[in-house]
Amino acid sequence: MNLSVRSTPIDPRNWLPEQFIAYAATRQTPPEPARRLLAAILKDGEHNPVAWNQRFQIPRRLFEDWPALPRLTRERVETSPADGFQKILFRTSDHLAVETVLIPLHKAGAVSICLSSQVGCPMACAFCATARMEQRRNLATWEMIDQWVQARDLARSQGRRVTGTVFMGMGEPFLNYDRVMAAADLLRCPFGGSLSAKAMTVSTVGLVPEIDRFTAERRTMRLSISIGAAIDAKRQMLVPVAARTPVAEVMAAARRHAEARKGRVMISYVCISGVNIGEEDAEAIARVVGDTPVRLDLIDVTDPTGRFEPPSPAELSRFRDALTRHLGQPVVRRYSGGADIQAACGTLAGA
Numbered sequence: 001m002n003l004s005v006r007s008t009p010i011d012p013r014n015w016l017p018e019q020f021i022a023y024a025a026t027r028q029t030p031p032e033p034a035r036r037l038l039a040a041i042l043k044d045g046e047h048n049p050v051a052w053n054q055r056f057q058i059p060r061r062l063f064e065d066w067p068a069l070p071r072l073t074r075e076r077v078e079t080s081p082a083d084g085f086q087k088i089l090f091r092t093s094d095h096l097a098v099e100t101v102l103i104p105l106h107k108a109g110a111v112s113i114c115l116s117s118q119v120g121c122p123m124a125c126a127f128c129a130t131a132r133m134e135q136r137r138n139l140a141t142w143e144m145i146d147q148w149v150q151a152r153d154l155a156r157s158q159g160r161r162v163t164g165t166v167f168m169g170m171g172e173p174f175l176n177y178d179r180v181m182a183a184a185d186l187l188r189c190p191f192g193g194s195l196s197a198k199a200m201t202v203s204t205v206g207l208v209p210e211i212d213r214f215t216a217e218r219r220t221m222r223l224s225i226s227i228g229a230a231i232d233a234k235r236q237m238l239v240p241v242a243a244r245t246p247v248a249e250v251m252a253a254a255r256r257h258a259e260a261r262k263g264r265v266m267i268s269y270v271c272i273s274g275v276n277i278g279e280e281d282a283e284a285i286a287r288v289v290g291d292t293p294v295r296l297d298l299i300d301v302t303d304p305t306g307r308f309e310p311p312s313p314a315e316l317s318r319f320r321d322a323l324t325r326h327l328g329q330p331v332v333r334r335y336s337g338g339a340d341i342q343a344a345c346g347t348l349a350g351a
Contacts, residue, residue, distance in 0.1 A: 010066050012038055013142035016182050017189045029062045035191040037062065042145065042192045045153050047071065072098065072146045077154065078341040085338030088151055089350065092119070092143065096135055097350025099170060100147045101343045102155055105163065112164035112199075113151045115144050116348065117180050118171025123205055123241045125228070127270065127301050127308045129342070129349035130170045138176040144183040148193065164199040168224070170348050173202050174210035184221055197221050203268070205242040206250035215257045224297070225254055226268040229276040230284035238276070247288050255292040264293040268334070270346070271316065272301045273309040282322035289327060296327065297334040302344040 012020045017038065024034035040046045040056045047069050052058045072090040079086045086102040101114035120136035121128065144167075152162045165187060167173040173180045184200055187193030197220035204211065205226050214223060227247055228239040236243040242250075258265040267289070271277050285296070298320070300310035311319065316333075323331050336344040 011069055011142050013041065013069070013145040013186065014140060014179075014182070016185055017192065024062055027059075027062050029059055033058045033062065038186070038189075039191040041069070042149060042186065043194070045149050070142070070146075072143060072150065074150055078343070080338045080341045080343065082340050083337040085341065085343045086154070087338060087341050087343035087348075088147075088154065090147060090150070092139075096137070097133075098139065098143070098147065099343075099348040099350055100151050101169065101338060101348070102151055102160075103166075103337065104160075107163075109160045110163045111155050111160050112166060113148055113155075113162055114166050114169045115147050115183075116169030116171055117144060117167055117173040117176045119350075121171045122175070123172050123239065125205065125239050125242075125346070126237060127272065127303045128346040129304055130346070133170075133349055138179065139171070141179040141182045141186070144180070145186055148183075148187060152193075162195075164201075165193075165195060166201040166203065168201070168203040168345065170350075172205060172207070174204045174207040174214075177210050177213070181217075181219070184219075188221075201266075205239055206245065206247070206253075207242070208245055208249055208253045211250075211253040211257060215253075215260045218260070222266060223257060224266040224268050225250065226270065227251075228270060230281060230288050231276075234276055234281075238270075238272075251288045251290075251292065254294070255290075258293050264295045264330070266297060267294045268297045268299060270299050270301050271311050271319065273311045273315055275308065277311050277315055277319040279318075279322050282319060282326045285323065286326035286328075289329070293329070295330045295332060296323065297332050299334045299336050299345055302336055302339050302347050304342060304347055 021031045021034045036056050037058050040052055053060050075091050076089040084104045088100045090098045096119045098116050103112045118138050120133035121130045124131050155162055187195050188197055201222040201224050203224040229235040230247055232246055235247055254265045301308045338344050
């Protein structure tokens with residue numbers, strides 16, 4: 001498992017906003033020009049130092065000895081004719097594939113950006129194509145930010161606007177916790193991406209220490225916990241690495257998060273025909289959830305290998321009826337689009 005990360009020594013896209021402002025002070029530069037530089041890069045997508053100085057009146061002493069800010073190479077854009085999902089294939093400086101997805105929302109012209117946090121993923125989920133990628137590493141904060149900026153600019157060129165972001169692409173975000181949180185803070189700050197925290201979601205397969213850390217730090221982004229199955233033996237088969245922690249412990253962390261936030265915690269559940277959508281699975285979900293306030297999101301599996309199949313409408317209907325009887329909490333069917341271009345959940349693999 002290689003989770004090293006490549007980065008540049010001086011790059012405002014790698015630091016928390018307050019860290020960059022502190023750095024600017026060491027260059028005899030007050031906070032306002034430092035904020036303008038972040039806004040130039042994130043809001044305007046401007047990476048030309050000449051423009052920083054001339055257009056944005058940012059003192060050269062702040063950046064005169066920096067190397068050129070690196071960019072991801074946009075290699076390909078695919079659009080699903082079925083539902084309008086778009087997948088962008090980027091290439092990193094070390095020639096690795098990273099994919100980002102533009103998700104059309106119900107409101108006309110609005111999209112959400114699905115960001116990758118790693119190249120590949122070591123969590124080994126049996127139904128996920130990303131887990132089968134050979135090369136793996138954490139992405140630097142700037143690589144996540146550049147995914148967002150380039151995807152945002154693509155959306156703008158099409159007359160669309162970005163209203164949300166999810167860290168649900170390639171990788172387990174909580175294995176790259178500090179860099180993902182730094183990216184989220186940059187996207188959230190008013191001179192960065194200006195996104196609402198409520199419009200951002202971080203997903204995890206259930207890493208308990210990181211869930212507790214996220215809760216303790218009072219992070220205001222949404223949290224989505226994917227459990228795979230509520231019966232440990234099934235979860236061991238589907239999510240073998242995460243399943244080293246019993247699902248009851250994952251749900252205990254979810255309860256602590258819900259109590260701290262005084263609201264529901266989002267639980268994602270990948271539905272697989274004949275595997276985890278029986279009556280016993282509904283009973284197990286109700287048992288581990290208990291009275292923790294949750295919203296259960298049901299997602300059809302999308303497995304390009306054909307090993308795992310999504311439920312039929314009749315199977316899903318029976319499962320939802322069972323959840324109504326046993327769980328008695330909100331259950332939502334979440335659409336995972338772009339399957340025809342391998343942009344759906346679990347299909348990103350840089351193919």
